[in-house]
Amino acid sequence: xxxxxxxxxxDEIKEQLxxxxxxxxxxxxTCATMTKTGGIEEVQCMxxxxxxxxxxxxxxxxxxxxxxEMTEVALKENNGAINSSSCILVMSCALGVHKxxxxxxxxxxxxxxxxxxxxxxxxxxxxxxxxxxGHCVLGQTAGICxxxxxxxxxxxxxxxxTNKGKCEVDITKDCAxxxxxQRLEAxxxxxxxxxxxxxxxxxxxxxxxxxxIA
Amino acid sequence: xxxxFKEALNSxxxxxxxxxxxxxxxxxxxxxxxxDLLKDRVVAMNVTDHQSSVMRFPSIGGCxxxxxxxxxxxxxxxxxxxxxxxxxxxxxxxxxxGVRNVLCLTGDAVPVGDHKEAKGVFDLDSLQLLRTIRLLxxxxxxxxxxLDGAVEFCAGxxxxxxxxxxxxxxxxxxxxxxxGAEFFQTQAIYDLDNFAKFMKFARQFxxxxxxxxxxxxxxxxxxxxxxxxxxxxxxxxxxxxxAAAPKGEALNKGIEIAGRMIAxxxxxxxxxxxxxxxIGREELVPDILAAAGF
Numbered sequence: 001x002x003x004x005x006x007x008x009x010x011d012e013i014k015e016q017l018x019x020x021x022x023x024x025x026x027x028x029x030t031c032a033t034m035t036k037t038g039g040i041e042e043v044q045c046m047x048x049x050x051x052x053x054x055x056x057x058x059x060x061x062x063x064x065x066x067x068x069e070m071t072e073v074a075l076k077e078n079n080g081a082i083n084s085s086s087c088i089l090v091m092s093c094a095l096g097v098h099k100x101x102x103x104x105x106x107x108x109x110x111x112x113x114x115x116x117x118x119x120x121x122x123x124x125x126x127x128x129x130x131x132x133x134g135h136c137v138l139g140q141t142a143g144i145c146x147x148x149x150x151x152x153x154x155x156x157x158x159x160x161x162t163n164k165g166k167c168e169v170d171i172t173k174d175c176a177x178x179x180x181x182q183r184l185e186a187x188x189x190x191x192x193x194x195x196x197x198x199x200x201x202x203x204x205x206x207x208x209x210x211x212x213i214a
Numbered sequence: 215x216x217x218x219f220k221e222a223l224n225s226x227x228x229x230x231x232x233x234x235x236x237x238x239x240x241x242x243x244x245x246x247x248x249x250d251l252l253k254d255r256v257v258a259m260n261v262t263d264h265q266s267s268v269m270r271f272p273s274i275g276g277c278x279x280x281x282x283x284x285x286x287x288x289x290x291x292x293x294x295x296x297x298x299x300x301x302x303x304x305x306x307x308x309x310x311x312g313v314r315n316v317l318c319l320t321g322d323a324v325p326v327g328d329h330k331e332a333k334g335v336f337d338l339d340s341l342q343l344l345r346t347i348r349l350l351x352x353x354x355x356x357x358x359x360x361l362d363g364a365v366e367f368c369a370g371x372x373x374x375x376x377x378x379x380x381x382x383x384x385x386x387x388x389x390x391x392x393x394g395a396e397f398f399q400t401q402a403i404y405d406l407d408n409f410a411k412f413m414k415f416a417r418q419f420x421x422x423x424x425x426x427x428x429x430x431x432x433x434x435x436x437x438x439x440x441x442x443x444x445x446x447x448x449x450x451x452x453x454x455x456x457a458a459a460p461k462g463e464a465l466n467k468g469i470e471i472a473g474r475m476i477a478x479x480x481x482x483x484x485x486x487x488x489x490x491x492x493i494g495r496e497e498l499v500p501d502i503l504a505a506a507g508f
Binding site for chain 2: 151153154156169178181190193194196197198202
């Protein structure tokens with residue numbers, strides 16, 4: 001699992017589609033299918049709702065992986081229906097929206113909000129595991145990322161707000177530093193936590209992020 | 215040069231500090247009144263820094279008011295609202311205005327406050343802020359540059375002896391000492407046996423510990439604190455004692471309890487002093503001290 005998404009409210013989608021009456025809908029067979037936000041069923045449901053709204057749906061497709069190279073091919077195959085539409089509604093994460101935008105000059109509208117990169121810990125339950133900070137500390141924190149799992153992104157241990165091993169911001173959430181402590185202790189590696197961690201280099205994540213692989 | 219507060223800590227006498235909550239707005243009369251009331255009753259006064267993530271008059275402003283009125287301020291500095299440039303700049307400014315004591319805090323989370331959509335900064339954490347102070351004292355900033363004029367602070371931090379689980383907190387407490395914390399003001403404590411256990415651990419280090427005393431104003435408030443405020447545990451016997459107070463007498467009972475705790479801590483030399491937090495009822499601090507026999 002990579003991109004975790006959630007559907008925008010239908011009111012927001014409706015607002016974005018104002019003045020755009022012919023809609024072509026694109027879903028994604030990978031992440032958005034697994035999060036049940038842009039798979040075959042959700043695309044069908046969206047088409048029905050758009051038609052109820054009085055829109056003309058010129059066609060739809062669910063691209064196997066909307067962010068990869070097959071997107072260009074899939075768009076070409078559906079050239080006719082896409083050409084007769086006034087916009088494309090994309091039910092994928094923002095990567096898919098960007099990819100579609102590369103090949104189409106018409107308005108490309110996202111139907112989902114991209115939340116984070118995460119894992120599914122139990123069916124239907126997703127949690128963020130990486131903030132893509134550019135300098136991984138998992139080696140010192142027993143595989144639990146304090147930048148994502150701690151609300152304050154603390155590097156040197158828990159804040160005073162931790163309560164019964166839970167986070168002060170969300171009492172249903174485990175305190176990341178309690179988990180890190182427990183895991184390091186079980187591994188006999190508490191010395192990792194005793195070590196002072198200097199201020200983080202936030203420029204390790206260049207903005208905007210780019211990289212050229214030789 | 216040692217600050218008045220540091221001299222008191224090193225004197226071996228039981229040190230009493232209290233807290234000033236700055237106003238939400240520009241009416242600083244009440245804050246001035248509290249400062250005047252307390253400046254000669256306590257060794258030093260902390261000024262809270264947007265406590266509970268609620269936007270208020272700044273801590274540094276309150277500290278300057280304390281200086282102007284002849285008191286000894288402790289600048290509370292949280293990492294929530296400023297990045298490392300702003301934190302260092304404020305330390306330089308504070309030093310030039312005679313503020314010599316700093317309490318380094320991570321800061322409450324943004325969503326618990328009154329600007330829930332704000333960006334929490336947390337560029338540094340409380341440990342890194344402590345170490346930054348020691349770095350500035352050496353004449354360097356965090357960028358490795360030379361300063362034209364350094365600082366000198368009595369720097370401290372907080373510890374939560376009632377935290378659950380306690381082990382990660384104790385580990386962080388040790389780390390804070392390693393990076394240069396000279397004193398600790400604790401989160402509110404109510405269970406003196408539990409606190410004595412913490413002090414047994416803390417006494418292996420040469421740092422001064424001031425026990426946090428938060429005034430309980432009613433049984434309801436005590437129950438709320440124990441259920442909702444992280445790191446605070448009010449034993450049932452104290453809640454019962456407040457509940458059993460005659461109508462209208464709960465506040466006086468709370469003052470009596472706080473005074474009794476302070477007296478007990480002093481009598482047995484459990485710790486080096488107390489930090490009294492009346493949370494908006496600063497005018498009651500003299501009554502608490504009187505109840506403690508001061």
